[in-house]
Amino acid sequence: MGHGEEASRETHHHIFDDYRRRFIISIILTVPVLLLSLPVGALPIAFPGSAYLLLALATAVYLYGGWPFLSGFVHELRARMPGMMTLVAVAITVAYVYSSAVVIGVVGGEGFYWELATLIDVMLLGHWVEMRSVLGASRALEELVRVMPSEAHRVRDGGTDDVPVDRLVPGDRVLVRPGEKVPVDGVIVEGGTSVNEAMLTGESRPIEKRPGDTVIGGAINGEGSIVVEVERTGAETYLARVIDLVRRAQESRSRAQDLADRAAFFLVAIALSVGAVTFAVWFAIAGTGFAVERAATVMVIACPHALGLAVPLVVAVSTALAAHSGLLIRDRAAFERAKDLEAVVFDKTGTLTTGTFGVTDVLAFGGVEADVVRAAASVEAHSEHPLARAVVRSAEERGLSLLPVEGFRALPGKGVEGSVGGRRVSVVGPGYLAERGMAAGDERVEPLQRQGKTVVFLIEGDRLTGALALADTIRPESGEAISRLKAMGIRCMMLTGDHHDVAAWVAGELGLDEFFAGVLPHEKAAKIREVRRRYRVAMVGDGINDAPALVEADLGIAIGAGTDVAVESADIVLVRSDPGDAAAIIDLAKKTYRKMVENLLWATGYNAVAIPLAAGVLFGAGIVLTPAAGAVLMSASTVIVAVNARMLRV
Numbered sequence: 001m002g003h004g005e006e007a008s009r010e011t012h013h014h015i016f017d018d019y020r021r022r023f024i025i026s027i028i029l030t031v032p033v034l035l036l037s038l039p040v041g042a043l044p045i046a047f048p049g050s051a052y053l054l055l056a057l058a059t060a061v062y063l064y065g066g067w068p069f070l071s072g073f074v075h076e077l078r079a080r081m082p083g084m085m086t087l088v089a090v091a092i093t094v095a096y097v098y099s100s101a102v103v104i105g106v107v108g109g110e111g112f113y114w115e116l117a118t119l120i121d122v123m124l125l126g127h128w129v130e131m132r133s134v135l136g137a138s139r140a141l142e143e144l145v146r147v148m149p150s151e152a153h154r155v156r157d158g159g160t161d162d163v164p165v166d167r168l169v170p171g172d173r174v175l176v177r178p179g180e181k182v183p184v185d186g187v188i189v190e191g192g193t194s195v196n197e198a199m200l201t202g203e204s205r206p207i208e209k210r211p212g213d214t215v216i217g218g219a220i221n222g223e224g225s226i227v228v229e230v231e232r233t234g235a236e237t238y239l240a241r242v243i244d245l246v247r248r249a250q251e252s253r254s255r256a257q258d259l260a261d262r263a264a265f266f267l268v269a270i271a272l273s274v275g276a277v278t279f280a281v282w283f284a285i286a287g288t289g290f291a292v293e294r295a296a297t298v299m300v301i302a303c304p305h306a307l308g309l310a311v312p313l314v315v316a317v318s319t320a321l322a323a324h325s326g327l328l329i330r331d332r333a334a335f336e337r338a339k340d341l342e343a344v345v346f347d348k349t350g351t352l353t354t355g356t357f358g359v360t361d362v363l364a365f366g367g368v369e370a371d372v373v374r375a376a377a378s379v380e381a382h383s384e385h386p387l388a389r390a391v392v393r394s395a396e397e398r399g400l401s402l403l404p405v406e407g408f409r410a411l412p413g414k415g416v417e418g419s420v421g422g423r424r425v426s427v428v429g430p431g432y433l434a435e436r437g438m439a440a441g442d443e444r445v446e447p448l449q450r451q452g453k454t455v456v457f458l459i460e461g462d463r464l465t466g467a468l469a470l471a472d473t474i475r476p477e478s479g480e481a482i483s484r485l486k487a488m489g490i491r492c493m494m495l496t497g498d499h500h501d502v503a504a505w506v507a508g509e510l511g512l513d514e515f516f517a518g519v520l521p522h523e524k525a526a527k528i529r530e531v532r533r534r535y536r537v538a539m540v541g542d543g544i545n546d547a548p549a550l551v552e553a554d555l556g557i558a559i560g561a562g563t564d565v566a567v568e569s570a571d572i573v574l575v576r577s578d579p580g581d582a583a584a585i586i587d588l589a590k591k592t593y594r595k596m597v598e599n600l601l602w603a604t605g606y607n608a609v610a611i612p613l614a615a616g617v618l619f620g621a622g623i624v625l626t627p628a629a630g631a632v633l634m635s636a637s638t639v640i641v642a643v644n645a646r647m648l649r650v
Helices: 002-036 050-065 067-079 084-104 113-137 139-147 238-251 255-286 288-301 305-324 332-340 348-352 369-380 386-397 430-436 445-450 476-487 500-510 521-532 547-552 580-615 627-646
Strands: 151-156 159-164 173-176 185-190 193-196 207-209 226-232 327-329 343-347 353-364 406-411 415-420 423-428 454-460 463-474 491-495 514-516 537-541 555-559 572-574
Touching (some): 002 050, 002 067, 002 113, 050 084, 067 084, 084 113, 084 255, 084 288, 113 288, 255 288, 288 580, 305 327, 305 580, 305 627, 327 580, 332 555, 332 572, 343 348, 343 521, 343 580, 348 353, 348 463, 348 491, 348 500, 353 386, 369 386, 369 423, 369 454, 369 463, 423 430, 445 454, 445 463, 463 476, 476 491, 476 500, 476 580, 491 500, 500 514, 521 537, 521 547, 537 547, 537 580, 547 555, 555 580
Parallel strands (some): 343 491, 343 537, 491 514, 537 555, 555 572
Antiparallel strands (some): 151 159, 173 226, 353 463, 406 415, 415 423, 423 454
């Protein structure tokens, strides 16, 4: 990873520096060229041999400043794909050869060395600015590369020694002090802290970590010292995989890029044809010099450089921005299809819900809800049952202090009981009530049971005082995600193996358009095929038991992948367990496509006006574009396309 990424960045920086160096030297050489051949209306400097000095200076500008275009022209000819370099090389070569012929005396007329020099200067400046934009587009990815620290504090024999990260192996233990970056992917074995993973996953809040929790290399340690056991290093780390995914996505060709390439080829053909016609017409009307100038301007102004950048820059920006926000694009073509989605099908457990039980409803039969939760949680605190932990967690979330319990006793298959303040308190299921001949106590209980929720009852002494309903809790972010998708005109559906009542409750709470309940894992792909007959659909699941459905959908989105970014079945991998990120990636796909269209329209549309002006159709009205002015317009369109791509936001 490191060597390939470093080589790519060095190449870009080398090209950037080369254009800057050629621009600066060409500008210095252009000054005496201008003094020796000032435009008509000014008095040029003349002395014996000045014309040959002008020829020498112009030759230096042509060969040194124009070299990138001349060499690019040869490359395009070999590839049989004439493009921007062909147009620029033909324009500057015709201008140079004609002007040199005038100086030598082969033909009569006026040369235009100053137009040649300023044209090359402007083209170099445009490329320099363009390369700055290209480098900027991948800056987010470069920041990811720089996130990983180079050294780690390896723990050995009761002490620590600083070693390069690449020397660590799985099983090693490293010390991470407050404020330092975690050097590798691993598991905390000592200490507790909070870590900031914003640069890696887009999660803005620091995350509490304790022994047994995993940490990602590159995350910033908070207030505590921790010892981490190394699990993955080098190319196996989360960050390395993310960088590889982003690079592959950026390098993959876009369907819009194929369209841009075809448009560029036709634009070159049009430019060469119009340039030839322009030369012939003006040669007959005004002579060789003006005809050469008009033809050169046509070819320069029609350069499809902006067209060549229109799509790749947007791809680079969108992919890097997505990775920075924890949205990892594995398949560019599938990502582009996201703009056309008509429906999104969510897996329920672990996607729209947390996958863990929680208290959803509290019923107090004549008392206060808080007292029901406190009494139930006080007794359940002594049990290890998952439902008991959910009740205790509910009390903690409400800020309720627990009461001391004596004589705790588990009632196998029925519940638990204990003495609270000298009073017997039981938390039991409906079976216990049936055995004792007790009624549920409230008409609100039956609807909760019909929703598929687990209802437990609180008995104090011999009196039924309350009930708690528990279910797989809905993620707080799910409602906002559904609302956002609906605002885009996308239908929202749910696929679950749970029975109808549970699915109906979740669907009702979130306002889903449709839901499919009782669907077994091997049946999910068939259900997605059924939905695809009606809509272009995305499937959002955990990427493991939903794998067949993810593959079957038009777009497969694996959510909550954490450090496991190699979810082979998904087109998009969302690092966080936030269904809102599914809406974010679809929104980004729409914005990315919009930027591509804007850039393509700008890159091609301005030629409809600029080429006729360059050909001299308004010469009679006194409007004439020089080759240098044409280069300014062409470069300006390139810069606008680059800036527009950089304005893309997640």
